[in-house]
Amino acid sequence: MTITFHGAARVVTGSKHLLQLNDGIRILLDCGMFQGMGDHTEDLNEHFGFNPETVDYLILSHAHIDHCGLIPRLVAEGFKGPIFCTPPTADLVKILLTDSARIQEQDTAYSNKHRTKNNLPPLNALYTEEQAEESFLLLKTVVYEQEYAITPTVKFKFTDAGHLVGSAAVHLNILENGKQTHITFSGDVGRYGDLLLKSPQQFPQADYILLESTYGDSLHQELGSIEDRLLEVIQHTCLNNKGKVIIPAFSVGRTQEILYALNSLELKGTLPDLHYYVDSPLSEKATHVLMDHPEVYNKAVSDVLKIDANPFGFKGLKFIQSTDESKALNNDPSPCVIISSSGMAEAGRVKHHIKNNIGNKNCTILMVGYCEPNSLGGRLLRGDREVHIFGEMFEVKAEVQSIKSMSAHGDYKDLLHFISSQNPKTVKKVFLVHGEYEVQQHFKEKILAAGFADVEIPYQHQKIEIG
Ligand SMILES: [Zn+2]
Numbered sequence: 001m002t003i004t005f006h007g008a009a010r011v012v013t014g015s016k017h018l019l020q021l022n023d024g025i026r027i028l029l030d031c032g033m034f035q036g037m038g039d040h041t042e043d044l045n046e047h048f049g050f051n052p053e054t055v056d057y058l059i060l061s062h063a064h065i066d067h068c069g070l071i072p073r074l075v076a077e078g079f080k081g082p083i084f085c086t087p088p089t090a091d092l093v094k095i096l097l098t099d100s101a102r103i104q105e106q107d108t109a110y111s112n113k114h115r116t117k118n119n120l121p122p123l124n125a126l127y128t129e130e131q132a133e134e135s136f137l138l139l140k141t142v143v144y145e146q147e148y149a150i151t152p153t154v155k156f157k158f159t160d161a162g163h164l165v166g167s168a169a170v171h172l173n174i175l176e177n178g179k180q181t182h183i184t185f186s187g188d189v190g191r192y193g194d195l196l197l198k199s200p201q202q203f204p205q206a207d208y209i210l211l212e213s214t215y216g217d218s219l220h221q222e223l224g225s226i227e228d229r230l231l232e233v234i235q236h237t238c239l240n241n242k243g244k245v246i247i248p249a250f251s252v253g254r255t256q257e258i259l260y261a262l263n264s265l266e267l268k269g270t271l272p273d274l275h276y277y278v279d280s281p282l283s284e285k286a287t288h289v290l291m292d293h294p295e296v297y298n299k300a301v302s303d304v305l306k307i308d309a310n311p312f313g314f315k316g317l318k319f320i321q322s323t324d325e326s327k328a329l330n331n332d333p334s335p336c337v338i339i340s341s342s343g344m345a346e347a348g349r350v351k352h353h354i355k356n357n358i359g360n361k362n363c364t365i366l367m368v369g370y371c372e373p374n375s376l377g378g379r380l381l382r383g384d385r386e387v388h389i390f391g392e393m394f395e396v397k398a399e400v401q402s403i404k405s406m407s408a409h410g411d412y413k414d415l416l417h418f419i420s421s422q423n424p425k426t427v428k429k430v431f432l433v434h435g436e437y438e439v440q441q442h443f444k445e446k447i448l449a450a451g452f453a454d455v456e457i458p459y460q461h462q463k464i465e466i467g
Pocket of ligand 1: 062064067163164
């Protein structure tokens with residue numbers, strides 16, 4: 001059999017790996033969108049590098065757009081097979097791809113306005129909301145640890161990867177030429193000791209491992225008390241300075257972690273009596289998905305559930321839906337906390353909140369996740385005194401604070417922990433995927449030092465014979 005790396009090869013987005021068995025069966029692992037690849041992004045997303053009509057099965061590790069974002073396009077181009085994923089992933093995929101389709105359609109309509117003015121032919125959106133909905137019909141859920149036979153010779157099972165609600169590592173067992181081959185695809189690997197999720201599970205011995213390597217050369221700061229840090233910032237900003245705290249946060253994952261931490265403060269009786277707004281319709285939907293799947297929670301959250309039916313809800317919390325309500329927050333001078341997407345403050349409603357509060361020294365912008373250096377969040381984090389927002393220059397008078405320990409990806413110790421259940425002598429090869437090339441080269445050395453004999457860093461569209 002062969003495996004071809006059609007995305008997340010020496011980069012961190014576009015996750016897509018195609019297995020082709022000798023009997024012609026083709027299994028795609030993930031169907032992610034490329035993001036932030038500059039001028040190449042569109043081209044990479046429009047050309048898969050294989051014919052979707054010839055793919056028989058798709059197995060999805062988790063619902064982040066860089067892992068599932070091209071599913072509607074795959075289906076529109078002729079893929080008809082089942083899409084296997086865990087039940088929470090199926091729920092998240094539906095809300096995230098609907099949102100993604102809306103963004104594709106809006107962006108294309110915007111570009112086409114300019115193109116029409118310049119007598120250029122209009123472009124088509126990468127996919128539409130209708131196409132996204134059609135692709136949902138193919139979703140087929142499989143729970144963690146249940147062995148599922150795709151064909152008489154191909155079985156797989158999911159184990160919890162601890163990275164996002166429903167995230168899974170995929171373990172394939174393929175019988176070919178009278179020989180069993182075990183292939184593990186890690187998907188994205190979470191941290192040991194996540195605030196909400198269980199730690200990544202041990203997995204059965206593999207012959208080949210496709211391992212993510214996002215943080216293959218770095219260590220996260222210790223998970224300090226996120227609650228303490230949040231409380232400190234809220235007390236300082238809202239109670240002492242009578243200002244607003246603006247928290248840019250991804251709608252799925254990070255927003256719920258912040259809500260959980262605020263809820264924990266309420267349970268302790270220390271949460272300041274204020275208005276707390278979640279200004280992102282997607283966040284509210286994602287919070288409901290989490291509440292619908294209590295099986296994903298770690299022990300600490302399960303314990304909280306015994307005394308508090310809603311670990312993401314507390315006094316003063318309000319989810320904002322309409323843009324009018326969102327705009328109304330600007331005219332309300334009272335101290336409050338606003339959690340809004342996107343996490344890097346590059347797009348979404350949070351950009352407006354930052355614009356409206358950045359000139360006020362009593363306000364705080366609290367960054368709680370990784371930011372690309374050139375994103376608005378990244379520029380604020382590195383301490384720029386002036387930033388461009390919507391084409392206007394603003395002096396940064398608000399305080400910029402961060403909680404750096406929050407990350408959905410494991411660091412290199414977590415990744416080495418993840419593969420520590422393996423006998424390295426039995427593993428024929430580790431393929432490093434989903435990482436920057438320079439990071440992967442450092443990580444390769446660490447894996448070799450752990451006793452794995454062969455580590456390869458495949459390049460885009462590279463086809464490799466395995467088995
Ligand atoms: Zn992910």
